[in-house]
Amino acid sequence: MSQARAEIEPQIELRPGARKRTERPRGLEWALVAVAILYPVALMAGPLLAIVWGALSSGFGAMARQLTSPEAVNALKLTLLLSFAATALNTVFGLVVALVLTRDNFRGRRALNGLIDLPFAFSPVIAGFTLILLFGRNGWFVNLIDALNLRVVFALPGMLVATTFISLPFVARAVAPVLRHVGQEQENVAYTMGAGYWRTFWSVTLPNIRWGLLYGVSLTFARAVGEFGAVLVVGGGVTRFTETATLYIYRSLDDRNEVGAYAMVLALAVISLCLLWVMEYARKHAQDE
Amino acid sequence: MLKQGETKDRQRDRWTERRRDREITFSSHRSFHAASKWLCRSVALSLCRSVPPIFLSLSFLAGCGGASDSNGEATLTLGAYTPPREAYSKAIIPEFQKHWKAKTGQEVEFQESYQGSGAQSRAITSGFEADIAALSLESDVTRIAEAGLIRHDWQANQYRGIVSTSLVVIAVRPGNPLGIRDWADLTRPGLKVLTPDPKTSGGAQWNIAAIYGAALRGYAGVPKGDPRAARGFLERVLLNVSIMDKGARESITNFEKGVGDVAVTYENEVLVGRQAGQKYDYVIPRSTILIENPVALVGAYVDKHGVRRVAEGFIDFLWTRDAQRVFARYGLRPVEAATAQEVAAQFQPAGDVWKIDFLGGWKRVSQDVFGANGVYTKSFEELHTAP
Amino acid sequence: MNATRAREYSPASVMPLPWGRWSLRAVALIWLGVMIALPVAVLLEHGLREGVVRFWAEITNPIALAAVKLTISAAAVMTLINAVMGTLTAYVLVRYRFFGSRLFNSLIDLPFAIPTLVTGVMLVLLYGPQRTLGAWLEARGIQVIFARPGIVLALLFITYPFVIRTVQPVLMAIEREQEEAAWTLGASRWRTFTRVILPMITPAIVSGSLLSFARALGEFGSIVVVAGNIPRSTLTAPVYVFGQIESQNQMGASAISILLLALSFALMLLVDWTQRKRGGEHVAG
Numbered sequence: 001m002s003q004a005r006a007e008i009e010p011q012i013e014l015r016p017g018a019r020k021r022t023e024r025p026r027g028l029e030w031a032l033v034a035v036a037i038l039y040p041v042a043l044m045a046g047p048l049l050a051i052v053w054g055a056l057s058s059g060f061g062a063m064a065r066q067l068t069s070p071e072a073v074n075a076l077k078l079t080l081l082l083s084f085a086a087t088a089l090n091t092v093f094g095l096v097v098a099l100v101l102t103r104d105n106f107r108g109r110r111a112l113n114g115l116i117d118l119p120f121a122f123s124p125v126i127a128g129f130t131l132i133l134l135f136g137r138n139g140w141f142v143n144l145i146d147a148l149n150l151r152v153v154f155a156l157p158g159m160l161v162a163t164t165f166i167s168l169p170f171v172a173r174a175v176a177p178v179l180r181h182v183g184q185e186q187e188n189v190a191y192t193m194g195a196g197y198w199r200t201f202w203s204v205t206l207p208n209i210r211w212g213l214l215y216g217v218s219l220t221f222a223r224a225v226g227e228f229g230a231v232l233v234v235g236g237g238v239t240r241f242t243e244t245a246t247l248y249i250y251r252s253l254d255d256r257n258e259v260g261a262y263a264m265v266l267a268l269a270v271i272s273l274c275l276l277w278v279m280e281y282a283r284k285h286a287q288d289e
Numbered sequence: 290m291l292k293q294g295e296t297k298d299r300q301r302d303r304w305t306e307r308r309r310d311r312e313i314t315f316s317s318h319r320s321f322h323a324a325s326k327w328l329c330r331s332v333a334l335s336l337c338r339s340v341p342p343i344f345l346s347l348s349f350l351a352g353c354g355g356a357s358d359s360n361g362e363a364t365l366t367l368g369a370y371t372p373p374r375e376a377y378s379k380a381i382i383p384e385f386q387k388h389w390k391a392k393t394g395q396e397v398e399f400q401e402s403y404q405g406s407g408a409q410s411r412a413i414t415s416g417f418e419a420d421i422a423a424l425s426l427e428s429d430v431t432r433i434a435e436a437g438l439i440r441h442d443w444q445a446n447q448y449r450g451i452v453s454t455s456l457v458v459i460a461v462r463p464g465n466p467l468g469i470r471d472w473a474d475l476t477r478p479g480l481k482v483l484t485p486d487p488k489t490s491g492g493a494q495w496n497i498a499a500i501y502g503a504a505l506r507g508y509a510g511v512p513k514g515d516p517r518a519a520r521g522f523l524e525r526v527l528l529n530v531s532i533m534d535k536g537a538r539e540s541i542t543n544f545e546k547g548v549g550d551v552a553v554t555y556e557n558e559v560l561v562g563r564q565a566g567q568k569y570d571y572v573i574p575r576s577t578i579l580i581e582n583p584v585a586l587v588g589a590y591v592d593k594h595g596v597r598r599v600a601e602g603f604i605d606f607l608w609t610r611d612a613q614r615v616f617a618r619y620g621l622r623p624v625e626a627a628t629a630q631e632v633a634a635q636f637q638p639a640g641d642v643w644k645i646d647f648l649g650g651w652k653r654v655s656q657d658v659f660g661a662n663g664v665y666t667k668s669f670e671e672l673h674t675a676p
Numbered sequence: 677m678n679a680t681r682a683r684e685y686s687p688a689s690v691m692p693l694p695w696g697r698w699s700l701r702a703v704a705l706i707w708l709g710v711m712i713a714l715p716v717a718v719l720l721e722h723g724l725r726e727g728v729v730r731f732w733a734e735i736t737n738p739i740a741l742a743a744v745k746l747t748i749s750a751a752a753v754m755t756l757i758n759a760v761m762g763t764l765t766a767y768v769l770v771r772y773r774f775f776g777s778r779l780f781n782s783l784i785d786l787p788f789a790i791p792t793l794v795t796g797v798m799l800v801l802l803y804g805p806q807r808t809l810g811a812w813l814e815a816r817g818i819q820v821i822f823a824r825p826g827i828v829l830a831l832l833f834i835t836y837p838f839v840i841r842t843v844q845p846v847l848m849a850i851e852r853e854q855e856e857a858a859w860t861l862g863a864s865r866w867r868t869f870t871r872v873i874l875p876m877i878t879p880a881i882v883s884g885s886l887l888s889f890a891r892a893l894g895e896f897g898s899i900v901v902v903a904g905n906i907p908r909s910t911l912t913a914p915v916y917v918f919g920q921i922e923s924q925n926q927m928g929a930s931a932i933s934i935l936l937l938a939l940s941f942a943l944m945l946l947v948d949w950t951q952r953k954r955g956g957e958h959v960a961g
Contacts, residue, residue: 022773029772036768037780039761043833044786046809047798054801093707100704112704114945118712121940123894123914126933129921130715133722133930136415137436140718154417165711194307219788226791229896229914233921236417238366238402239378246793246897251403253797253901254371254538256545256565262801265794272789279789280782408922486905488923532822532904535922547805548822673906674738 051269055262066260067267074240075248076267082156082231082244083224086163090220094171095213101172102179119168128162128233154236159244162230167223174216175209178286182208211286215279222275225268363599364398366590368419370406370491371538372558373453373582376619377401377423384615385606389599397599405536406491413438418590420600423452423582425491425537428651430585443585452607453557453621455580456639457499458571460544460552460559469551471574472503473510476525483552484530485540487659492537494654496553497665499578500526501658502648508576508641516664524668544569555580556636560620576641582621719937723930734931743916744935750824750912751892754831759885762839763877767869769840770847787836795833796901799826822904827912830898835888842884846877883947890943893936 025033055063066072101113119127134140135152145152152158186208190200206213228246235242237251245268252261369377382399389397402409402417406425413419414436422439424430430450433439444450461469467480475482485493500509504522507513511522531549534540537558544552545567559571584607591600606612613623617632648654658664724731734740769781787795803810803820813820820826850873858868896914904910905919913936920929 022771025772025774032764033768033772033774036761036765039765040784040836043829043836047795047802047833050802051794051798093703096700097704097708100700104701106701112708114948115708115712117944118716118941121890121894121937121944122715123896123917123933123936125896125914125918125921126719126894126929126937127715129917129926129929129933130719132415132921133718134714138415151416151418153415154412165715168711192308194304222789226789226794226897228791228793229900229918233918236402236412237404238400241400246791249793249797250901254536254542255374256542256562256567261797265797268791268794272786272791272794276782276786276789279785405922411922486919488919488925531906532910533906535905535919543822547811670738674742 048269051262051265054258055266058259062259063263063266066257066263069260071239071243072248072260072264075243075245075264078156078243079225079245082160082163082227083221085160086167086224087217087221089164090167090171091213091217094168094216094220095175097172098175098179101176103184116169116172119165122166124162124166124227124229125233127165128230131158131162131165131230131234153234154238155242158234159231159242162234163224163227166227166230167220170219170223171213171216174212174219178209178212179205211282214282215286218275218278218282222272222279225271225275361394362396362398363596364400364594365421365596365599365603366400366419366594367402367421367423368409368413368417368587369401369403369423370409370425370582371403371536372425372492372555372561373423373616373619373621374403374538375561376615376621380615380618381607381612384611385603388606388611389602392602395599397603405485405489407487407494408489408535413587418593419587420591420594420596421584421603422587423584425580425582426494426651427581427583427645428655429491430583431651433585433587438587438589439585440588441586443583446608448608448624450583450585451581451624452584453582453613453616454624455582455621456556456573456642457495457553457577457580458556458559458573460541460554460569460571462550463568463570465570465572467550469572471572472500472508472522472526472576475500475529475551475553476522477529480529480551481531481549482526482529483532483534483540483544483549484554485537486533486535487665490534490536490540492540492555492558493533494659495555495578495580497523497658498645498648498654499574500553501664502578502643503574503576506576506641506643506647508574520664520668523664524672527668527672556622557620564620573637573639576643577639579642579644581644716937719930719933723927723934726927730927731931731934734925734928735935737928739911740913740916740928740932743911743913744932746824746909746911747893747913750827750831751889754828754835754892755885755889757828757832758835758839758888759881762836762884763843763881766840766843766847767873770844784837784840787834792834792895792897793901796830796898799830799833799898799902803829821902822910824909826902827899827910830902831892831895834895834898835891838888838891839881839884842887843877843880846880847873850876879950883950886943886947886950890940890947893940893943 097112097116101109101116132139132153135145135158136142139153141152150157152161182205186204187200190204195203226246227244228250231242231244231247232250235244235247237243237247239251243251245264249261249264249268252258252264367377367382378401382401386397386399389395402412402419404412406429409417409419409422410424410429410432413422413433422430422433427450430439430443434443459469459475461467467477468474474480484496487493487497501519501523503509504511504519505514505516509519509522511518532540532543534543537555541552541554541558541562543549544554545562556571556573559569562569584604586597586600586604591597608625610625610628613625613628614632617623617628617635622636623629623632645651645654649657656663659666765784769777800821803813803826805811805814805819805821810820818825820829854872855868858872859865863871894914895912896918899912900915900918903912903915905915913932917929917932917936920926920932
């Protein structure tokens with residue numbers, strides 16, 4: 001559905017023959033531009049600068065020391081580990097789902113379409129809660145888990161499932177419109193020239209959708225890195241073991257370790273900015289094709 | 290792709306043949322063999338991509354599993370409430386590790402989690418495999434026992450399972466500019482009072498119990514022994530509560546950030562905050578409750594991890610002079626008699642100090658005050674949802 | 677690659693899906709079933725486990741209702757502001773060319789990339805009572821953090837790109853000719869906007885607003901830092917659910933979760949419907 005559409009669909013291109021549509025603002029129109037720019041600046045620049053200032057206020061050395069402490073390093077490692085794993089899972093299965101949505105035609109397809117967007121409707125806390133209901137001590141799968149001697153909730157597997165769930169729809173939603181847009185001509189041609197399905201997918205389909213795919217992947221990763229509510233509920237916050245970067249920030253504020261918290265915030269902000277750059281790069285290229 | 294020994298011509302022929310086949314029959318050649326081959330490949334690929342991470346997390350798991358006592362290493366998981374965070378992680382745990390290594394030669398690694406007492410208790414009953422539960426109030430431990438995870442009588446020793454005590458106090462701004470002296474001052478109109486949320490924080494429950502009990506004992510300016518009056522007093526205080534944080538620690542750090550005029554909190558939170566350089570004063574009301582913090586071995590998980598010996602050693606350690614001195618250093622009043630004598634000068638004297646037994650014990654209080662129709666619950670509801 | 681052709685005529689696949697359509701289909705269905713259907717099922721089961729009466733009692737709990745009402749009202753205020761400012765920004769971006777407009781366009785998606793907790797921490801750092809700006813505001817009687825303005829501010833930050841990104845494509849597809857025709861007929865700039873452009877972009881504005889509204893309903897990470905947990909003034913529904921999860925009342929958590937879920941899902945269906953009405957991209961399914 002469409003929350004995803006707003007977030008991730010590459011914009012539709014111009015109809016052929018449309019005239020150039022931008023112009024320089026004149027007179028009063030500058031006021032419009034000014035308002036449009038000042039609003040986000042007022043909204044966002046202030047807080048962003050405040051973080052930079054807060055992190056560096058005790059000096060670069062203190063910040064570096066906080067970021068290299070074992071708790072911080074483990075928290076970052078855990079966040080990246082969870083994000084990579086969740087992104088990998090969601091990429092593969094998201095591609096499959098997108099393929100089924102666009103290339104296949106069966107009765108329950110509309111329902112499938114709706115189902116994919118459901119994680120957007122979940123508040124992260126609720127998502128974590130359902131995992132406890134499923135895998136906790138009184139959950140549905142408690143016998144299975146005991147039999148396998150696994151620990152799911154308040155341990156890493158649970159956090160992985162939570163992160164994967166939260167970032168589920170992005171790849172499917174980014175790739176499906178591109179797949180639809182690209183159409184099946186090229187694939188059919190490849191088929192009639194003798195390529196197998198796998199070969200076609202690898203050499204024809206994938207290159208066609210690569211920018212949409214990159215966009216979806218970067219969105220997934222960004223969402224996974226920023227996850228807080230679900231891992232707070234499911235993780236248990238055990239320092240150095242089930243504490244992600246976001247949980248580390250939350251705890252550091254409690255510990256009166258403001259420098260540590262802001263340093264980690266800065267680290268996450270840098271990661272986010274890199275991801276933003278990748279997102280925009282992919283979106284622009286997807287648009288151009 | 291050129292097969293072995295194949296020339297370009299042969300390849301072209303091969304492809305032409307294939308193409309001819311397909312052009313004639315557009316429908317697919319549904320080969321089950323091909324289908325399963327493709328499926329296996331895709332599954333394998335997705336597994337390959339996610340196996341390293343899963344491997345890593347499984348190894349984390351194995352590490353978390355708690356090696357058993359028998360080899361030279363053990364892992365203990367501690368589930369505690371928020372205020373003694375520094376006491377445990379900076380002093381008691383390192384000292385215990387040294388002590389245990391010297392005594393048995395075994396290395397002990399600790400995994401610690403600190404959150405609101407109620408939240409921690411809930412987590413343990415939901416599946417958080419803490420070996421030791423160090424919580425704020427008895428009823429949170431009772432909940433774990435009732436879930437079948439604590440099977441022994443954890444209150445069987447001379448201290449009834451209590452490792453440390455504290456008092457409920459009122460934190461004020463430096464110099465006490467508003468002149469707060471006692472509970473009655475909390476009902477001043479316009480005063481902004483901070484206290485955590487009793488749903489998640491043990492500290493908040495102590496706070497509410499203290500206010501209610503002090504009112505019942507006649508120290509709040511309302512008639513002694515009158516439950517209706519006491520409830521009215523509680524409501525007037527709750528009216529002034531502007532923020533309810535998740536835990537005691539969050540509450541006091543917000544107070545430090547300049548929020549609110551006074552904060553109702555643990556004495557040890559204030560003392561630790563002052564150690565950390567924060568500047569505020571505190572007032573011990575004329576009548577206040579003795580906060581008693583229990584510790585218990587979570588038998589079910591301890592046996593599952595095979596760390597019973599170490600866990601019991603840790604719990605016994607908490608009542609030694611060394612550990613009790615550490616508690617005192619971090620603002621908690623020790624229970625061990627000799628240590629208490631030793632550090633008496635550190636703590637301000639208090640007037641009328643009573644225990645939760647005055648209100649009937651935590652079992653009663655959980656029902657009568659915090660239950661669905663409890664005094665607090667109903668007051669809170671009426672206060673915030675009356676038109 | 678002729679893009680228009682692909683949209684008008686989409687040839688059926690000559691090459692079928694990997695032999696056995698069911699292999700791919702099965703993978704997709706199992707994945708979605710396990711990952712999505714299962715959590716929803718367990719939530720419904722848990723919430724309704726003790727019967728509808730108990731479910732209703734939990735939902736009509738006064739604190740819960742206050743939390744839901746606050747969430748909805750804060751989200752509504754935010755959505756209104758977002759609709760106006762978002763449309764304005766989209767218009768400026770599409771119609772005007774100025775120094776830095778490309779950079780500006782790229783930075784719009786920043787709230788998508790930033791973790792919500794970080795947003796909350798930043799806002800507290802800037803507007804907290806101890807900080808200069810916060811103290812200045814408090815001296816004038818405006819409390820931002822731990823009060824409703826803080827909640828709306830956090831929500832505005834997080835949903836900033838929504839309306840912009842839904843309106844931009846539609847604006848770009850509008851031909852200048854229509855606008856110019858209106859001008860040559862004597863309409864003022866403003867009149868052109870309200871009579872010609874606005875009707876065309878209204879569905880997009882509506883769907884973007886609904887999306888940001890739905891997003892705001894579930895927001896947790898920033899609110900938990902910025903708000904104060906007091907019912908009717910600063911306790912939102914997701915924070916309430918969190919409190920219920922961590923205390924004695926898991927049933928209450930389930931009940932309100934189901935309510936929130938139903939609300940968000942209904943909103944997303946609505947968005948889908950409006951986009952479909954626009955004759956959008958769904959039709960060729």
